[in-house]
Amino acid sequence: MVITNKSGRTAVRATALAFSAALLVAACSSGGGGGGKASQSTGAAKAGSGTKVTVTETEYALKLSRNSFTPGTYTFTADNAGTTTHALEVDGPGVSDVRTKNISSGQNTSVTVTLKKGTYKLYCPVDGHQQLGMKTDVKVG
Numbered sequence: 001m002v003i004t005n006k007s008g009r010t011a012v013r014a015t016a017l018a019f020s021a022a023l024l025v026a027a028c029s030s031g032g033g034g035g036g037k038a039s040q041s042t043g044a045a046k047a048g049s050g051t052k053v054t055v056t057e058t059e060y061a062l063k064l065s066r067n068s069f070t071p072g073t074y075t076f077t078a079d080n081a082g083t084t085t086h087a088l089e090v091d092g093p094g095v096s097d098v099r100t101k102n103i104s105s106g107q108n109t110s111v112t113v114t115l116k117k118g119t120y121k122l123y124c125p126v127d128g129h130q131q132l133g134m135k136t137d138v139k140v141g
């Protein structure tokens with residue numbers, strides 16, 4: 001296409017604008033479905049409403065107050081009995097990247113999730129802690 005006059009140029013520019021606007025809309029709608037990037041994404045249930053489980057966190061291990069799980073809603077309280085910063089994250093069927101905030105030594109915080117039949121991973125999402133041993137599998141069923 002050869003642009004020979006002012007109106008022709010304007011038309012091309014308008015088309016390009018419309019095209020990039022359409023791209024923006026497409027990008028937004030495809031990326032926005034999963035909810036916020038915030039800690040409470042998929043699988044988080046109403047705070048504090050579940051069966052209570054204490055997860056004692058030390059360097060570098062997790063200890064759960066219960067070993068047998070049936071499907072249902074659980075509130076995991078991470079109790080930092082160690083000396084450095086820890087947190088708790090839960091991942092598994094229907095629960096993805098649900099985590100507590102970071103807590104310092106002596107503090108505790110909780111996260112409530114609904115667990116289905118399956119295997120869930122509980123771990124400390126602080127850099128390197130999972131690899132050092134702060135993880136455990138929870139079998140529900």
Ligand SMILES: [Cu+2]
Nearest residue numbers: 086124126129
């Ligand atoms: Cu940790």
